Amino acid sequence: SAVISQKPSRDICQRGTSLTIQCQVDSQVTMMFWYRQQPGQSLTLIATANQGSEATYESGFVIDKFPISRPNLTFSTLTVSNMSPEDSSIYLCSVSLRGATNEKLFFGSGTQLSVL
Amino acid sequence: AQSVAQPEDQVNVAEGNPLTVKCTYSVSGNPYLFWYVQYPNRGLQFLLKYITGDNLVKGSYGFEAEFNKSQTSFHLKKPSALVSDSALYFCAVRETYNQGGKLIFGQGTELSVKP
Numbered sequence: 019s020a021v022i023s024q025k026p027s028r029d030i031c032q033r034g035t036s037l038t039i040q041c042q043v044d045s046q047v048t049m050m051f052w053y054r055q056q057p058g059q060s061l062t063l064i065a066t067a068n069q070g071s072e073a074t075y076e077s078g079f080v081i082d083k084f085p086i087s088r089p090n091l092t093f094s095t096l097t098v099s100n101m102s103p104e105d106s107s108i109y110l111c112s113v114s115l116r117g118a119t120n121e122k123l124f125f126g127s128g129t130q131l132s133v134l
Numbered sequence: 135a136q137s138v139a140q141p142e143d144q145v146n147v148a149e150g151n152p153l154t155v156k157c158t159y160s161v162s163g164n165p166y167l168f169w170y171v172q173y174p175n176r177g178l179q180f181l182l183k184y185i186t187g188d189n190l191v192k193g194s195y196g197f198e199a200e201f202n203k204s205q206t207s208f209h210l211k212k213p214s215a216l217v218s219d220s221a222l223y224f225c226a227v228r229e230t231y232n233q234g235g236k237l238i239f240g241q242g243t244e245l246s247v248k249p
Contacts, residue, residue, distance in 0.1 A: 061178075061239040063238075112178075123170075123178075123237065125178035125179070
């Protein structure tokens, strides 16, 4: 299993500012995923963070708005840049652990972001 | 394109009664299907998955799900609901089983179990 520490758990930010969310995993993982969960909507994958290379972004998400760092195999950050009220959402990091016959996704507890 | 639908925003069940949370999917190949639960103020937790084999999959906390290929469904079930089962449930489909394949989630169903 994996234990994921995600912080901050919540924040209230002003329009135009940026927030960096941190995700720490207690084991080494190749890929980390960042999701957004908007109110009343499903989880949407923002990007896949690969150690040693640039993150892979999904359609509708760009690096300038959501820069991601992945300095090592246990840590990643997601920055929400130049925030607007539309960015108010829950942001989740996730890792995939694959064993010989099994695979599971583990999620952080999420960061609830409110932009005023 | 792959997609997942959870037709019910909310399901209300009395404690002790059976519960079903519905999920249908659309994929071009073989589906790899998952159920996750999100309790208040906590991250998503894995419940169960279907990759291959028996259509009835048993998971955590007494939950099970039945894969029905002809109906493209993967409904979550539990024979006897508990108040502590009240949470948000997400069905998801994976595009590929290779590591790195992204999950596509349904919109979620809020389960409320009343005493």
